[in-house]
Amino acid sequence: MLQKKICMLGSFAVGKTSLVRRFVESIYSDVYQTTVGVKIDKKNVKLGDKEVSLVLWDIYGEDDYQKMRWTYLRGASGYLLVADGTRKATLEKAFTLEQKVREVVGAIPFVFVINKSDLIRDWELDSAIESQMAVQGWNILRSSAKTGEGVEESFSLLAQKMLG
Amino acid sequence: MPDVLENALTEMGFALLDYRGNGEFLPIAKLPAWFSELWAGAVNSSHPIPLSQISPFVENFLLDAEGFWKSPGGAVCQSETWIEKAPSGREIPLQARALLLNEKRILALFSPDSQFREQVKVLQTARDASLDHERLAREIQKKEILLHCIVHDLSQPLSVMHVAMDSLSEESISERSRQFLTLGKHAGNQQETMIRQILQTFSADLQATLEAGAEGNSSPDLLECARKAMTLLGPTFETKGVRLAASSNVDLESKWPVVAEESRLLRIYSNLLENALRYTPAGRRVTIGVEDEGEFLKAFVDDQGPGLPSDLRPEQIFGLFMKGKQSGGKAGLGLYFCRITVERWGGSIGCVALPERGSRFWFRLPRASGHLGTIPPRAEATSSAVGTKRNLPAARPLRILFADDHEDIRTLTTHQLKRRGHHVVIANDGKQALKAFRSAAFDVVLLDQEMPGMTGDEVARAIRIAEQGKRTHTFLVASTGNTTSEDVRCLKSAGFDHVLGKPFRLEDLNLVLSSSPAAQRVSKESPAPATRLTTDFAELTARVGGDEKLLKRMIRMFLKDTPKRLAGIAAAIRRNDPESLASLAHALKGAVSIFGAEAARKRSQDLQELGRNSEFSAASQALASLKEEIAKLQANLRGYANQTPARPKSNPSMRQRPPRKRGKRRR
Numbered sequence: 001m002l003q004k005k006i007c008m009l010g011s012f013a014v015g016k017t018s019l020v021r022r023f024v025e026s027i028y029s030d031v032y033q034t035t036v037g038v039k040i041d042k043k044n045v046k047l048g049d050k051e052v053s054l055v056l057w058d059i060y061g062e063d064d065y066q067k068m069r070w071t072y073l074r075g076a077s078g079y080l081l082v083a084d085g086t087r088k089a090t091l092e093k094a095f096t097l098e099q100k101v102r103e104v105v106g107a108i109p110f111v112f113v114i115n116k117s118d119l120i121r122d123w124e125l126d127s128a129i130e131s132q133m134a135v136q137g138w139n140i141l142r143s144s145a146k147t148g149e150g151v152e153e154s155f156s157l158l159a160q161k162m163l164g
Numbered sequence: 165m166p167d168v169l170e171n172a173l174t175e176m177g178f179a180l181l182d183y184r185g186n187g188e189f190l191p192i193a194k195l196p197a198w199f200s201e202l203w204a205g206a207v208n209s210s211h212p213i214p215l216s217q218i219s220p221f222v223e224n225f226l227l228d229a230e231g232f233w234k235s236p237g238g239a240v241c242q243s244e245t246w247i248e249k250a251p252s253g254r255e256i257p258l259q260a261r262a263l264l265l266n267e268k269r270i271l272a273l274f275s276p277d278s279q280f281r282e283q284v285k286v287l288q289t290a291r292d293a294s295l296d297h298e299r300l301a302r303e304i305q306k307k308e309i310l311l312h313c314i315v316h317d318l319s320q321p322l323s324v325m326h327v328a329m330d331s332l333s334e335e336s337i338s339e340r341s342r343q344f345l346t347l348g349k350h351a352g353n354q355q356e357t358m359i360r361q362i363l364q365t366f367s368a369d370l371q372a373t374l375e376a377g378a379e380g381n382s383s384p385d386l387l388e389c390a391r392k393a394m395t396l397l398g399p400t401f402e403t404k405g406v407r408l409a410a411s412s413n414v415d416l417e418s419k420w421p422v423v424a425e426e427s428r429l430l431r432i433y434s435n436l437l438e439n440a441l442r443y444t445p446a447g448r449r450v451t452i453g454v455e456d457e458g459e460f461l462k463a464f465v466d467d468q469g470p471g472l473p474s475d476l477r478p479e480q481i482f483g484l485f486m487k488g489k490q491s492g493g494k495a496g497l498g499l500y501f502c503r504i505t506v507e508r509w510g511g512s513i514g515c516v517a518l519p520e521r522g523s524r525f526w527f528r529l530p531r532a533s534g535h536l537g538t539i540p541p542r543a544e545a546t547s548s549a550v551g552t553k554r555n556l557p558a559a560r561p562l563r564i565l566f567a568d569d570h571e572d573i574r575t576l577t578t579h580q581l582k583r584r585g586h587h588v589v590i591a592n593d594g595k596q597a598l599k600a601f602r603s604a605a606f607d608v609v610l611l612d613q614e615m616p617g618m619t620g621d622e623v624a625r626a627i628r629i630a631e632q633g634k635r636t637h638t639f640l641v642a643s644t645g646n647t648t649s650e651d652v653r654c655l656k657s658a659g660f661d662h663v664l665g666k667p668f669r670l671e672d673l674n675l676v677l678s679s680s681p682a683a684q685r686v687s688k689e690s691p692a693p694a695t696r697l698t699t700d701f702a703e704l705t706a707r708v709g710g711d712e713k714l715l716k717r718m719i720r721m722f723l724k725d726t727p728k729r730l731a732g733i734a735a736a737i738r739r740n741d742p743e744s745l746a747s748l749a750h751a752l753k754g755a756v757s758i759f760g761a762e763a764a765r766k767r768s769q770d771l772q773e774l775g776r777n778s779e780f781s782a783a784s785q786a787l788a789s790l791k792e793e794i795a796k797l798q799a800n801l802r803g804y805a806n807q808t809p810a811r812p813k814s815n816p817s818m819r820q821r822p823p824r825k826r827g828k829r830r831r
Binding site for chain 2: 032033037039055063066071072075087091096098099132136
């Protein structure tokens with residue numbers, strides 16, 4: 001079976017682990033539990049007539065306490081870039097990460113996910129920013145690990161992009 | 165020796181695996197329990213373990229390990245922690261290290277369980293705290309906006325209501341109307357109390373949160389903050405393809421300390437830069453810079469967007485929930501936050517269209533003290549205790565400059581000030597106020613704090629600068645809804661002598677005016693005659709031969725004619741007409757003499773003399789004093805005219821009705 005490595009990138013507490021858990025196990029917890037280190041999960045998906053095993057690298061969110069190891073991106077076929085709609089600073093962090101990935105591994109497929117759409121009333125991001133990113137050619141999806149909105153779609157879209 | 169090391173490592177819980185190539189390993193010692201828990205199915209004593217296939221993390225690490233085994237002289241080759249999930253569901257933290265033992269390529273795996281849990285605990289606490297801080301910063305912004313709305317938008321109309329009802333209560337109205345007025349006043353007081361309670365709660369809460377999150381820099385560097393904002397938003401600009409540059413005209417060597425708080429100053433920059441980015445197309449530039457304006461330092465953000473929205477005036481852009489029709493913005497809070505924050509620090513904010521294309525958003529803040537010192541207020545000011553009943557002091561005519569952008573407050577307050585005999589010059593905004601101040605002398609300058617174009621704080625600072633070296637000190641009063649101790653401190657540092665809390669009442673205002681040095685001076689230099697008639701009603705009746713009806717008719721005539729005479733005097737002063745002035749003053753002197761009003765008579769006589777000597781400037785002041793006395797006399801006479809003769813108990817002899825002329829019948 002075809003195997004594809006996907007990295008989850010984004011600031012801390014944007015919901016990377018929650019998105020993976022929702023996608024792999026259909027579980028969600030409201031309690032924030034920080035990720036220390038790397039967690040790896042697998043999920044098989046069917047894309048058309050192809051079955052693909054997605055290896056999901058849930059990498060800790062970089063901050064003052066944990067610095068990103070770019071070697072984790074080795075062999076990655078794509079990545080999910082995650083921001084928290086309620087925290088504008090996480091959007092800026094996502095832009096920085098995207099640039100860095102391009103420098104380290106080149107232009108590999110990615111999908112930009114703005115998580116926590118269930119809290120849309122508290123969002124600090126506006127649609128203008130999303131439109132700007134779309135103009136840049138980014139694939140942008142809103143998601144909620146809590147409700148499941150946009151989760152399958154995000155991984156599926158990335159898988160499609162990775163398979164070309 | 166290596167065997168000893170192997171044994172020691174095994175004892176310590178390491179899984180020691182000999183690398184056999186192709187991602188496969190053979191155990192060289194007894195494997196720890198956690199290894200079996202994770203990969204029991206893969207462990208077979210006769211076959212190597214295909215660990216790279218089982219663990220993607222090990223597969224990844226192997227690339228680093230192979231590099232180490234080839235050139236072991238470099239740094240230690242060790243992984244960070246990763247998590248493997250056992251078939252039971254238990255998550256086991258692991259770390260890997262590449263070793264060379266007996267020329268064997270050894271992968272040492274270790275489960276730092278207790279250390280890991282401790283690390284998780286510490287990071288969890290740190291990140292929770294970081295999230296709390298972010299939440300707090302957002303809450304503070306929301307609260308500041310809400311606080312401002314309460315202070316400004318609710319208090320402003322209440323000020324008008326108070327002054328309007330105070331004015332009404334001084335009119336001659338029916339008893340029933342007075343009852344309604346009392347009800348209205350009572351309701352106004354209740355509303356004011358509620359607003360104040362909310363304010364106090366918010367102020368205490370806000371102060372506590374600010375103190376908790378304080379970063380210690382009370383006079384941040386304007387340029388340094390600009391740099392930080394550029395660093396913060398640089399990637400966002402790059403992503404959109406917009407260049408973010410610092411102005412080339414900035415003096416990088418100078419210090420740019422301002423009265424502000426760093427985190428909020430950073431937020432102001434961020435809001436302005438994001439606003440610029442929103443409207444600037446890819447390929448164009450946004451420039452940030454600072455300028456020295458002496459007492460103030462100015463920051464600006466220039467964009468190359470379409471310019472200012474045609475449907476909004478520049479000052480409206482910073483209003484609450486304001487968005488242009490073409491706006492890509494959100495709720496319209498960002499620029500509003502910038503405005504209220506800058507104004508709270510005693511600064512101002514604005515925007516202009518740039519000549520070629522785009523727009524400039526700027527804000528200026530007071531230079532932090534110690535760099536260009538502010539003049540301390542001469543008189544110790546006290547914040548207003550609005551709502552406290554006080555005895556209304558006797559008014560002295562003062563030259564007052566009054567600036568407020570709220571028309572209703574302007575109209576009513578000016579009416580009341582003039583009614584008390586003061587000379588009032590009105591200004592609709594800060595710039596007008598400063599212009600007026602420069603063209604005439606004033607005893608008191610009463611400034612609304614928040615005015616378009618130029619705030620009350622800025623006017624106060626400009627006045628203090630203008631006074632430097634002149635040995636003058638104008639009594640400056642701030643009229644504002646921001647009356648927390650911090651607000652009062654800021655206003656005093658801007659140069660105000662007194663802070664009058666909004667909504668204010670007439671008695672508060674009068675008390676403040678009476679505390680001004682000019683009022684005190686007038687009081688000492690020319691003690692005002694007692695505001696009373698030298699005779700009582702019985703005596704007055706006696707003067708007109710005991711004819712009460714005649715007296716009342718005279719009073720009515722006096723009340724009717726006096727305003728016209730006063731207006732005539734004012735017109736004569738305006739025309740610089742000495743004869744008319746002297747003549748009208750003389751006539752008025754005679755009229756007031758009938759009623760034994762000595763103070764008013766003396767003021768009229770002074771005015772008459774001034775007319776004869778063509779001293780029109782002094783005549784204006786004298787007229788104000790005369791009006792004050794006349795107003796008191798009119799009030800007294802109205803009382804007399806509406807009642808039966810009073811009989812003072814203190815003087816029994818006065819109780820006796822004056823003798824009537826024989827033969828005349830009372831009608």
